[in-house]
Amino acid sequence: MARHTQMLSDIIKGVSDVSVNCFNWSFHDVEEEGWSSVRIKSLSFFFFLFTPASLQTHTTSLNLLISATDNMVFSVRLRILLGVILLSCIQSAMNENVDINTLSRIQRFFHFNYFNGDQYAVAINVPKQQCQSEFYPNTRNFLIDDRSEEVKPHTGKNMSVYTGKQLIAAGVDKIDDKHSEYLLMYPLNNSHLTNLLNTKKDGCVVLYTFLSPCIARCLNNNISPRRDIIRGLDQLGAYQGIKAFVFTHIYYADKTNPNLRHELKKIADRVPLYYCNENGCILCGQPGSNVPVIDECLRDP
Structure with a gap:
């Protein structure tokens, strides 16, 4: 034997x-x-x-x-x-997911270092250990080549997309009317996100947006010209490592939208979806689940 x-x-x-x-x-x-x-x-x-x-x-x-x-x-x-x-x-x-407590610390790191007063989005591709339990991100052990003073100017309005070694970031382009998530995800297959995903095939990718993607455009693939992020979400969902899509607030115009739960499910069906604020993170939904997006992710105090 x-x-x-x-x-x-x-x-x-x-x-x-x-x-x-x-x-x-x-x-x-x-x-x-x-x-x-x-x-x-x-x-x-x-x-x-x-x-x-x-x-x-x-x-x-x-x-x-x-x-x-x-x-x-x-x-x-x-x-x-x-x-x-x-x-x-x-x-x-x-099927491995990010540790939810570590994700909360990562979200706070984003907000403290990159928030510029309004809507912005960032995405990272880091070693998977940095998304597992008991990791505590700080400026000495996390995104050390993507310093706040270099990234933060790009998360304001009408600024170019920041492209770093492990992080990409964008604010809102008011001139061409492009939202921050779209700026990271397109052009499809040749975007800042595409290049970021290719840097590490088995790492941890977190895409964070301060406001949830808007229903009227970002999650609507029936308008022309297309400015939605659905195909970008498909690309993120196909990533083989740990992945997460995270938001902190509901987009202003969508707070009372009766279809909000259904629309956020479009994200959760492709990528594990999390709601994170100063109190921690909640898993809203994930691919392969028939459970609707939970109520806690629809409330925005």
Whole structure:
């Protein structure tokens, strides 16, 4: 059985897109002693450290592992178990969300360093560890190349988009009537956001906007010329690392809009959506959920 375990280890290590420390098992020979004698001494879910190109890559990896076990003396049930565990590892990594307490600290960092008195939006792509629990951002350990004095002038009205190493930022273009989120996301596939996403494929991307995207234009893909951000949200949603879309206030004209919940769901269906203020952050909704955007995200004191 040791030979089979080594073969499995070699197969897993040979999958180019996956770094694994997921299996630490000890088996008795299934064929000789039966299913009940298989003992999993320890199953250490350090899960996978992915640099995935796509889910299709991981599906290929799963098929490779399962087909390879066909040549071993494992029972059908054991091969199914291996497949389920591998798929579980993959799904856990791909569905990882930002730590909500850390996100609250990041939002406060944005507001303290980049707020210029009116609507603005920023997006970051940082190492995923900076979006996990117990990270406390400050100017010595977070966005150290995107200083407040360099970024803040760009978050005012009618200023150019700031493009840094880990951060992009924009205010509102009153001259050409373009909102800050749109300025970051377009032109599609060649935008500031596109370039930011490409800097780190497995990091943490947070797009923060002071005001929620407006319903009449930003979330409306039925007007011409198109000035909505729907396709930009699709691009953000396709990012393979941790991702979040965050706002602090409801856009002024939308506070009493009866369709507000439905319109914000357009964001949540594509990217995990959070409402953050001085009291902390709330998950409003996320892709794959049929739950409507929660009431707490519709109230703007």
